[in-house]
Amino acid sequence: MRTIYSIAALNVRVLCSDRSALFWLLVMPIAFTFVAGIAFSGGGGGDDAPVRYALTVANMDEGGRGEELLEAIVQSDEIDLLMVEGDGPDEEARLLIEDGDRSAALVIPRDYSEKLSAQDPVELTFHRNPERMNPLVTRQAVERVIAKLNAEELAERAIVDAHESVRGTPPPAKELELAQAIRAFVSEELERPSMTVAVERLGRSARSEMPDMGFQHSSPAMALMFILLNGLMLSSMLVTERREKTLARLLTAPVRRSEIVIANLAWRFVVGTLQLWFLIGFGALAFGVDWGDSMLALAIVGGAYVAAVAGLSVLIGSLSRSSRRAETLSLVLSLTMCALGGLWWPLEITPKAYQTVGHFIPTGWAMDAMHNLMSRGYSLSGAMPQVLVLLGFAVVFSAAAVAAFRYE
Numbered sequence: 557m558r559t560i561y562s563i564a565a566l567n568v569r570v571l572c573s574d575r576s577a578l579f580w581l582l583v584m585p586i587a588f589t590f591v592a593g594i595a596f597s598g599g600g601g602g603d604d605a606p607v608r609y610a611l612t613v614a615n616m617d618e619g620g621r622g623e624e625l626l627e628a629i630v631q632s633d634e635i636d637l638l639m640v641e642g643d644g645p646d647e648e649a650r651l652l653i654e655d656g657d658r659s660a661a662l663v664i665p666r667d668y669s670e671k672l673s674a675q676d677p678v679e680l681t682f683h684r685n686p687e688r689m690n691p692l693v694t695r696q697a698v699e700r701v702i703a704k705l706n707a708e709e710l711a712e713r714a715i716v717d718a719h720e721s722v723r724g725t726p727p728p729a730k731e732l733e734l735a736q737a738i739r740a741f742v743s744e745e746l747e748r749p750s751m752t753v754a755v756e757r758l759g760r761s762a763r764s765e766m767p768d769m770g771f772q773h774s775s776p777a778m779a780l781m782f783i784l785l786n787g788l789m790l791s792s793m794l795v796t797e798r799r800e801k802t803l804a805r806l807l808t809a810p811v812r813r814s815e816i817v818i819a820n821l822a823w824r825f826v827v828g829t830l831q832l833w834f835l836i837g838f839g840a841l842a843f844g845v846d847w848g849d850s851m852l853a854l855a856i857v858g859g860a861y862v863a864a865v866a867g868l869s870v871l872i873g874s875l876s877r878s879s880r881r882a883e884t885l886s887l888v889l890s891l892t893m894c895a896l897g898g899l900w901w902p903l904e905i906t907p908k909a910y911q912t913v914g915h916f917i918p919t920g921w922a923m924d925a926m927h928n929l930m931s932r933g934y935s936l937s938g939a940m941p942q943v944l945v946l947l948g949f950a951v952v953f954s955a956a957a958v959a960a961f962r963y964e
Contacts, residue, residue: 577786581831585782586838592774593843609694612638612652612661614645619669626664628705634697646681653683660684660694672709711738769902772846775839776926777899780861780919782835783828784893787865788886790824794873795882798962817958820873821866828862848929853936857929860946861922867953868918874960898923921945 611629615622629635638658640649649661663681671678680702682695715738836854839845847854872889876882894900896910897919903911914920925942928934 580782581786581827582834585778585831585835586842588782589771589774589778589835589839589843592778593771595774609635609697610638610659611635611694611698612640612649612658614640614649614661614663616646616666617664617668618666619673621669621672622664625668625701625705629698629701632697632701635694650683653685656685658685662698708738714738771839771843772930773902773927775835775843775845776847776930777923779832779835779839780897780922780926781890781894781899783831783862784865784919785887785890786831787824787828787862787869788872788890789883790827791869791871791873791876791886792879792882794820794870795876795879799879813961814958817870817874817954817961820870821863821954821957824866824869825859825862828865829859832858832862846930849933850929850935853929853939856936856943857922857925857939857946860943860950861918861925863950864918864946864953867950867957870957871953871960874957874962893917893919896920902927918946918949921949 613626615626617623626637630637640652640661642648646663649658649663652658653661661683663683665678665680668678668680682698684692684695836845836847836858840847868889869886872882872885876885896914897903897917898906898914899919903914903920903923906914911920915924921942925939925946928939928942932938
Protein backbone atom coordinates (compact mmCIF):
# COMPACT_ATOMS: atom_id res chain seq x y z
CA MET A 557 0.00 0.00 0.00
CA ARG A 558 2.87 2.35 0.82
CA THR A 559 4.38 1.63 -2.61
CA ILE A 560 1.13 2.49 -4.38
CA TYR A 561 0.80 5.71 -2.40
CA SER A 562 4.43 6.73 -3.09
CA ILE A 563 4.18 6.19 -6.84
CA ALA A 564 0.79 7.95 -7.07
CA ALA A 565 1.88 10.93 -4.94
CA LEU A 566 5.05 11.40 -6.98
CA ASN A 567 3.15 11.52 -10.26
CA VAL A 568 0.59 13.99 -8.87
CA ARG A 569 3.39 16.31 -7.72
CA VAL A 570 5.06 16.11 -11.13
CA LEU A 571 1.79 16.95 -12.87
CA CYS A 572 1.02 19.87 -10.54
CA SER A 573 4.40 21.41 -11.28
CA ASP A 574 3.56 21.58 -15.00
CA ARG A 575 1.81 24.91 -15.67
CA SER A 576 0.65 23.93 -19.14
CA ALA A 577 -1.00 20.82 -17.72
CA LEU A 578 -2.82 22.90 -15.09
CA PHE A 579 -3.96 25.27 -17.85
CA TRP A 580 -5.57 22.40 -19.75
CA LEU A 581 -6.97 20.88 -16.58
CA LEU A 582 -8.62 24.02 -15.19
CA VAL A 583 -8.70 27.00 -17.55
CA MET A 584 -9.59 25.47 -20.92
CA PRO A 585 -12.66 23.58 -19.62
CA ILE A 586 -14.06 26.85 -18.25
CA ALA A 587 -13.50 28.66 -21.56
CA PHE A 588 -15.16 25.87 -23.55
CA THR A 589 -18.03 25.67 -21.05
CA PHE A 590 -18.72 29.39 -21.47
CA VAL A 591 -18.68 29.27 -25.28
CA ALA A 592 -20.77 26.10 -25.48
CA GLY A 593 -23.19 27.41 -22.86
CA ILE A 594 -23.85 30.54 -24.92
CA ALA A 595 -24.28 28.44 -28.07
CA PHE A 596 -26.67 25.97 -26.43
CA SER A 597 -28.66 28.86 -24.95
CA GLY A 598 -29.61 29.96 -28.46
CA GLY A 599 -27.33 32.97 -28.90
CA GLY A 600 -25.87 35.92 -27.07
CA GLY A 601 -28.89 38.17 -27.15
CA GLY A 602 -29.42 38.00 -23.41
CA ASP A 603 -32.25 36.49 -21.41
CA ASP A 604 -34.78 38.96 -22.83
CA ALA A 605 -34.01 38.24 -26.48
CA PRO A 606 -36.85 36.19 -28.04
CA VAL A 607 -36.00 32.76 -29.44
CA ARG A 608 -37.48 32.36 -32.91
CA TYR A 609 -38.45 29.09 -34.59
CA ALA A 610 -39.02 28.26 -38.25
CA LEU A 611 -42.47 27.11 -39.39
CA THR A 612 -43.20 25.85 -42.89
CA VAL A 613 -46.59 27.12 -44.10
CA ALA A 614 -48.89 25.96 -46.91
CA ASN A 615 -51.62 28.62 -47.16
CA MET A 616 -54.33 27.22 -49.44
CA ASP A 617 -57.05 29.58 -48.19
CA GLU A 618 -59.12 31.13 -50.99
CA GLY A 619 -60.15 34.13 -48.86
CA GLY A 620 -58.25 36.70 -46.87
CA ARG A 621 -58.56 35.26 -43.38
CA GLY A 622 -55.59 32.94 -43.87
CA GLU A 623 -53.31 35.93 -44.41
CA GLU A 624 -54.70 37.50 -41.23
CA LEU A 625 -53.78 34.35 -39.31
CA LEU A 626 -50.24 34.36 -40.69
CA GLU A 627 -49.86 38.04 -39.88
CA ALA A 628 -50.91 37.35 -36.29
CA ILE A 629 -48.36 34.51 -36.08
CA VAL A 630 -45.60 36.80 -37.34
CA GLN A 631 -46.58 39.52 -34.86
CA SER A 632 -46.21 37.03 -31.99
CA ASP A 633 -42.43 37.51 -32.51
CA GLU A 634 -41.72 33.81 -31.95
CA ILE A 635 -41.92 32.28 -35.42
CA ASP A 636 -40.36 32.84 -38.83
CA LEU A 637 -42.57 31.62 -41.68
CA LEU A 638 -41.19 29.56 -44.58
CA MET A 639 -43.88 29.67 -47.25
CA VAL A 640 -44.49 26.79 -49.68
CA GLU A 641 -45.76 28.03 -53.03
CA GLY A 642 -46.91 26.40 -56.25
CA ASP A 643 -49.29 23.52 -56.93
CA GLY A 644 -50.05 21.14 -54.11
CA PRO A 645 -48.32 23.08 -51.30
CA ASP A 646 -49.95 20.91 -48.64
CA GLU A 647 -48.40 17.74 -50.05
CA GLU A 648 -45.02 19.41 -50.50
CA ALA A 649 -45.10 20.64 -46.89
CA ARG A 650 -45.96 17.15 -45.67
CA LEU A 651 -43.06 15.62 -47.62
CA LEU A 652 -40.62 18.22 -46.27
CA ILE A 653 -41.49 17.19 -42.72
CA GLU A 654 -41.65 13.48 -43.48
CA ASP A 655 -38.19 13.52 -45.10
CA GLY A 656 -36.70 15.45 -42.16
CA ASP A 657 -35.83 18.56 -44.20
CA ARG A 658 -38.09 20.72 -42.00
CA SER A 659 -39.24 20.25 -38.42
CA ALA A 660 -42.85 21.54 -38.51
CA ALA A 661 -45.48 22.72 -40.99
CA LEU A 662 -48.88 24.39 -40.81
CA VAL A 663 -51.47 23.76 -43.53
CA ILE A 664 -54.36 26.25 -43.86
CA PRO A 665 -57.27 24.63 -45.78
CA ARG A 666 -58.97 26.14 -48.83
CA ASP A 667 -62.26 26.78 -47.03
CA TYR A 668 -60.67 28.49 -44.00
CA SER A 669 -62.16 31.96 -44.67
CA GLU A 670 -65.48 30.52 -45.82
CA LYS A 671 -66.00 28.49 -42.67
CA LEU A 672 -64.99 31.34 -40.37
CA SER A 673 -67.45 33.66 -42.10
CA ALA A 674 -70.18 31.07 -41.72
CA GLN A 675 -69.19 30.56 -38.05
CA ASP A 676 -68.46 26.88 -38.76
CA PRO A 677 -65.60 25.00 -37.05
CA VAL A 678 -62.42 24.90 -39.11
CA GLU A 679 -59.45 22.58 -38.64
CA LEU A 680 -55.83 23.43 -39.39
CA THR A 681 -53.25 20.69 -39.95
CA PHE A 682 -49.91 20.75 -38.11
CA HIS A 683 -47.24 18.35 -39.32
CA ARG A 684 -44.25 17.65 -37.09
CA ASN A 685 -41.07 15.58 -37.21
CA PRO A 686 -40.42 14.07 -33.74
CA GLU A 687 -36.69 13.71 -34.39
CA ARG A 688 -36.20 17.47 -34.74
CA MET A 689 -35.79 19.84 -31.78
CA ASN A 690 -38.47 22.50 -32.15
CA PRO A 691 -41.88 21.07 -33.26
CA LEU A 692 -43.35 21.20 -29.74
CA VAL A 693 -42.46 24.82 -29.02
CA THR A 694 -43.52 25.83 -32.55
CA ARG A 695 -46.91 24.16 -32.15
CA GLN A 696 -47.39 25.79 -28.76
CA ALA A 697 -46.62 29.21 -30.25
CA VAL A 698 -49.15 28.63 -33.05
CA GLU A 699 -51.74 27.43 -30.54
CA ARG A 700 -51.28 30.58 -28.47
CA VAL A 701 -52.00 32.73 -31.53
CA ILE A 702 -55.05 30.62 -32.46
CA ALA A 703 -56.36 30.76 -28.89
CA LYS A 704 -56.10 34.55 -28.99
CA LEU A 705 -57.93 34.73 -32.34
CA ASN A 706 -60.60 32.36 -31.03
CA ALA A 707 -61.11 34.59 -28.00
CA GLU A 708 -61.45 37.66 -30.20
CA GLU A 709 -63.87 35.83 -32.51
CA LEU A 710 -66.05 34.65 -29.62
CA ALA A 711 -66.03 38.09 -28.02
CA GLU A 712 -67.04 39.67 -31.33
CA ARG A 713 -69.96 37.27 -31.72
CA ALA A 714 -70.99 37.85 -28.13
CA ILE A 715 -71.05 41.65 -28.42
CA VAL A 716 -72.98 41.56 -31.71
CA ASP A 717 -75.52 39.07 -30.27
CA ALA A 718 -75.90 41.26 -27.18
CA HIS A 719 -76.53 44.32 -29.37
CA GLU A 720 -79.16 42.39 -31.34
CA SER A 721 -80.89 41.32 -28.11
CA VAL A 722 -81.05 44.84 -26.68
CA ARG A 723 -81.22 47.22 -29.65
CA GLY A 724 -81.80 45.00 -32.64
CA THR A 725 -79.53 44.07 -35.51
CA PRO A 726 -76.80 46.73 -35.87
CA PRO A 727 -76.13 48.28 -39.28
CA PRO A 728 -72.95 47.00 -41.04
CA ALA A 729 -70.91 50.07 -40.07
CA LYS A 730 -71.92 49.75 -36.43
CA GLU A 731 -71.24 46.01 -36.46
CA LEU A 732 -67.73 46.65 -37.85
CA GLU A 733 -67.12 49.29 -35.19
CA LEU A 734 -68.21 46.93 -32.42
CA ALA A 735 -66.08 44.12 -33.82
CA GLN A 736 -62.95 46.26 -34.02
CA ALA A 737 -63.46 47.67 -30.52
CA ILE A 738 -64.02 44.29 -28.87
CA ARG A 739 -61.09 42.68 -30.72
CA ALA A 740 -58.79 45.49 -29.59
CA PHE A 741 -60.07 45.14 -26.02
CA VAL A 742 -59.59 41.35 -25.94
CA SER A 743 -56.13 41.62 -27.50
CA GLU A 744 -55.06 44.16 -24.89
CA GLU A 745 -56.47 42.14 -22.00
CA LEU A 746 -54.75 38.96 -23.15
CA GLU A 747 -51.42 40.76 -22.99
CA ARG A 748 -51.91 41.28 -19.24
CA PRO A 749 -53.97 38.31 -17.98
CA SER A 750 -55.47 38.41 -14.52
CA MET A 751 -54.38 34.83 -13.84
CA THR A 752 -51.08 33.13 -14.63
CA VAL A 753 -49.58 29.74 -13.80
CA ALA A 754 -46.14 29.25 -12.24
CA VAL A 755 -44.76 25.88 -13.34
CA GLU A 756 -42.53 23.97 -10.95
CA ARG A 757 -41.26 20.59 -12.08
CA LEU A 758 -41.19 17.97 -9.35
CA GLY A 759 -40.18 14.33 -9.48
CA ARG A 760 -39.03 12.47 -12.54
CA SER A 761 -39.51 13.12 -16.21
CA ALA A 762 -39.24 10.71 -19.11
CA ARG A 763 -35.77 9.51 -20.03
CA SER A 764 -36.46 10.44 -23.65
CA GLU A 765 -37.29 14.05 -22.77
CA MET A 766 -34.93 16.66 -24.12
CA PRO A 767 -32.47 17.66 -21.38
CA ASP A 768 -32.09 21.23 -20.23
CA MET A 769 -29.78 23.19 -22.52
CA GLY A 770 -27.51 26.20 -22.01
CA PHE A 771 -25.01 25.81 -19.20
CA GLN A 772 -27.06 22.92 -17.81
CA HIS A 773 -25.74 20.90 -20.74
CA SER A 774 -22.41 22.56 -21.50
CA SER A 775 -21.10 22.46 -17.93
CA PRO A 776 -21.29 18.68 -17.39
CA ALA A 777 -20.47 18.01 -21.05
CA MET A 778 -17.26 20.05 -21.04
CA ALA A 779 -16.28 18.65 -17.65
CA LEU A 780 -16.60 15.09 -18.98
CA MET A 781 -14.82 16.07 -22.19
CA PHE A 782 -11.74 17.53 -20.55
CA ILE A 783 -11.54 14.78 -17.93
CA LEU A 784 -11.42 12.36 -20.86
CA LEU A 785 -9.04 14.44 -22.99
CA ASN A 786 -6.59 15.18 -20.20
CA GLY A 787 -6.91 11.72 -18.69
CA LEU A 788 -6.05 9.95 -21.92
CA MET A 789 -3.21 12.35 -22.73
CA LEU A 790 -1.62 11.33 -19.43
CA SER A 791 -1.02 7.92 -21.00
CA SER A 792 2.16 9.33 -22.57
CA MET A 793 3.69 9.70 -19.09
CA LEU A 794 3.70 5.92 -18.72
CA VAL A 795 5.44 5.59 -22.08
CA THR A 796 8.03 8.18 -20.99
CA GLU A 797 8.70 6.29 -17.76
CA ARG A 798 9.24 3.12 -19.76
CA ARG A 799 11.56 4.85 -22.26
CA GLU A 800 13.63 6.48 -19.51
CA LYS A 801 13.97 3.10 -17.72
CA THR A 802 12.09 4.37 -14.65
CA LEU A 803 9.85 1.30 -14.72
CA ALA A 804 12.76 -1.04 -15.38
CA ARG A 805 14.50 0.18 -12.22
CA LEU A 806 11.44 -0.91 -10.24
CA LEU A 807 12.36 -4.49 -11.10
CA THR A 808 15.05 -4.26 -8.44
CA ALA A 809 12.42 -3.35 -5.82
CA PRO A 810 9.87 -5.71 -4.26
CA VAL A 811 7.03 -4.22 -6.32
CA ARG A 812 4.47 -6.31 -8.18
CA ARG A 813 3.23 -5.35 -11.64
CA SER A 814 -0.32 -5.04 -10.34
CA GLU A 815 0.83 -2.50 -7.73
CA ILE A 816 2.40 -0.28 -10.39
CA VAL A 817 -0.77 -0.43 -12.48
CA ILE A 818 -2.95 0.31 -9.45
CA ALA A 819 -0.72 3.27 -8.53
CA ASN A 820 -1.07 4.68 -12.04
CA LEU A 821 -4.82 4.15 -11.91
CA ALA A 822 -5.01 5.79 -8.49
CA TRP A 823 -3.21 9.02 -9.30
CA ARG A 824 -5.14 9.45 -12.55
CA PHE A 825 -8.36 8.89 -10.59
CA VAL A 826 -7.34 11.52 -8.02
CA VAL A 827 -6.48 14.10 -10.69
CA GLY A 828 -9.72 13.46 -12.61
CA THR A 829 -11.83 13.66 -9.46
CA LEU A 830 -10.25 16.93 -8.32
CA GLN A 831 -10.74 18.37 -11.82
CA LEU A 832 -14.40 17.27 -11.83
CA TRP A 833 -15.24 18.87 -8.49
CA PHE A 834 -13.41 22.06 -9.38
CA LEU A 835 -15.53 22.37 -12.54
CA ILE A 836 -18.72 21.45 -10.64
CA GLY A 837 -18.06 24.20 -8.10
CA PHE A 838 -17.14 26.75 -10.74
CA GLY A 839 -20.20 25.90 -12.82
CA ALA A 840 -22.49 26.35 -9.84
CA LEU A 841 -20.95 29.65 -8.74
CA ALA A 842 -20.19 31.31 -12.08
CA PHE A 843 -22.88 29.92 -14.38
CA GLY A 844 -25.64 29.08 -11.91
CA VAL A 845 -25.67 25.40 -12.89
CA ASP A 846 -28.06 23.19 -10.91
CA TRP A 847 -26.23 19.90 -10.44
CA GLY A 848 -29.25 18.08 -9.01
CA ASP A 849 -30.50 17.30 -5.54
CA SER A 850 -27.95 14.64 -4.56
CA MET A 851 -24.25 15.41 -4.33
CA LEU A 852 -23.71 11.76 -3.36
CA ALA A 853 -25.28 10.60 -6.63
CA LEU A 854 -23.18 13.12 -8.55
CA ALA A 855 -20.03 11.89 -6.78
CA ILE A 856 -20.79 8.25 -7.58
CA VAL A 857 -21.52 8.97 -11.25
CA GLY A 858 -18.40 11.12 -11.54
CA GLY A 859 -16.27 8.56 -9.74
CA ALA A 860 -17.41 5.73 -12.01
CA TYR A 861 -16.68 7.80 -15.12
CA VAL A 862 -13.24 8.93 -13.89
CA ALA A 863 -12.38 5.31 -13.03
CA ALA A 864 -13.23 4.24 -16.59
CA VAL A 865 -11.11 7.06 -18.03
CA ALA A 866 -8.19 6.17 -15.73
CA GLY A 867 -8.35 2.54 -16.82
CA LEU A 868 -8.37 3.46 -20.51
CA SER A 869 -5.46 5.89 -19.99
CA VAL A 870 -3.24 3.23 -18.40
CA LEU A 871 -4.25 0.74 -21.08
CA ILE A 872 -3.20 3.13 -23.87
CA GLY A 873 0.08 3.84 -22.07
CA SER A 874 0.73 0.12 -21.69
CA LEU A 875 0.07 -0.64 -25.36
CA SER A 876 1.83 2.34 -26.95
CA ARG A 877 5.47 2.11 -27.94
CA SER A 878 6.09 5.85 -28.18
CA SER A 879 4.76 9.01 -26.56
CA ARG A 880 3.71 10.39 -29.92
CA ARG A 881 1.61 7.31 -30.67
CA ALA A 882 0.03 7.47 -27.23
CA GLU A 883 -0.85 11.16 -27.63
CA THR A 884 -2.20 10.67 -31.17
CA LEU A 885 -4.34 7.71 -30.14
CA SER A 886 -5.55 9.56 -27.05
CA LEU A 887 -6.55 12.63 -29.04
CA VAL A 888 -8.38 10.64 -31.70
CA LEU A 889 -10.19 8.47 -29.15
CA SER A 890 -11.19 11.34 -26.89
CA LEU A 891 -12.57 13.55 -29.68
CA THR A 892 -14.42 10.62 -31.26
CA MET A 893 -15.93 9.59 -27.93
CA CYS A 894 -16.97 13.17 -27.20
CA ALA A 895 -18.76 13.50 -30.53
CA LEU A 896 -20.45 10.11 -30.38
CA GLY A 897 -21.25 10.24 -26.66
CA GLY A 898 -23.37 13.39 -26.65
CA LEU A 899 -20.87 15.84 -25.19
CA TRP A 900 -20.94 18.22 -28.16
CA TRP A 901 -24.70 17.93 -28.70
CA PRO A 902 -27.37 15.95 -26.81
CA LEU A 903 -27.87 12.38 -28.00
CA GLU A 904 -31.62 12.99 -27.71
CA ILE A 905 -31.58 15.07 -30.92
CA THR A 906 -29.72 12.42 -32.94
CA PRO A 907 -31.14 9.44 -34.89
CA LYS A 908 -31.66 6.13 -33.09
CA ALA A 909 -28.68 4.51 -34.80
CA TYR A 910 -26.42 7.33 -33.60
CA GLN A 911 -27.73 6.93 -30.06
CA THR A 912 -27.04 3.20 -30.19
CA VAL A 913 -23.43 3.79 -31.23
CA GLY A 914 -23.07 6.42 -28.51
CA HIS A 915 -23.87 3.81 -25.87
CA PHE A 916 -20.99 1.57 -26.87
CA ILE A 917 -18.62 4.03 -25.17
CA PRO A 918 -18.42 5.50 -21.63
CA THR A 919 -19.26 9.09 -22.59
CA GLY A 920 -22.77 8.22 -23.75
CA TRP A 921 -23.59 6.53 -20.43
CA ALA A 922 -21.97 9.28 -18.36
CA MET A 923 -23.93 12.03 -20.14
CA ASP A 924 -27.16 10.07 -19.71
CA ALA A 925 -26.51 9.85 -15.98
CA MET A 926 -25.75 13.58 -15.75
CA HIS A 927 -28.96 14.47 -17.57
CA ASN A 928 -30.96 12.11 -15.37
CA LEU A 929 -29.64 13.80 -12.23
CA MET A 930 -29.63 17.40 -13.45
CA SER A 931 -32.50 17.73 -15.91
CA ARG A 932 -34.92 14.90 -15.20
CA GLY A 933 -35.06 14.95 -11.41
CA TYR A 934 -33.75 11.41 -10.84
CA SER A 935 -32.08 10.30 -7.65
CA LEU A 936 -29.15 7.88 -7.45
CA SER A 937 -31.38 4.91 -8.24
CA GLY A 938 -32.30 6.51 -11.56
CA ALA A 939 -28.62 6.77 -12.51
CA MET A 940 -27.52 3.36 -11.22
CA PRO A 941 -27.80 1.57 -14.61
CA GLN A 942 -25.33 4.08 -16.07
CA VAL A 943 -23.07 3.83 -13.02
CA LEU A 944 -22.92 0.03 -13.31
CA VAL A 945 -22.06 0.23 -17.01
CA LEU A 946 -19.32 2.79 -16.31
CA LEU A 947 -17.89 0.58 -13.57
CA GLY A 948 -17.97 -2.29 -16.07
CA PHE A 949 -15.89 -0.19 -18.48
CA ALA A 950 -13.49 0.62 -15.63
CA VAL A 951 -13.02 -3.05 -14.70
CA VAL A 952 -12.46 -4.14 -18.31
CA PHE A 953 -10.01 -1.33 -19.08
CA SER A 954 -8.08 -1.84 -15.83
CA ALA A 955 -7.85 -5.60 -16.22
CA ALA A 956 -6.62 -5.16 -19.78
CA ALA A 957 -4.07 -2.60 -18.56
CA VAL A 958 -2.68 -5.09 -16.01
CA ALA A 959 -2.41 -7.76 -18.72
CA ALA A 960 -0.77 -5.39 -21.24
CA PHE A 961 1.62 -3.67 -18.81
CA ARG A 962 5.34 -4.11 -19.41
CA TYR A 963 8.45 -2.62 -17.83
CA GLU A 964 10.40 -2.16 -21.05
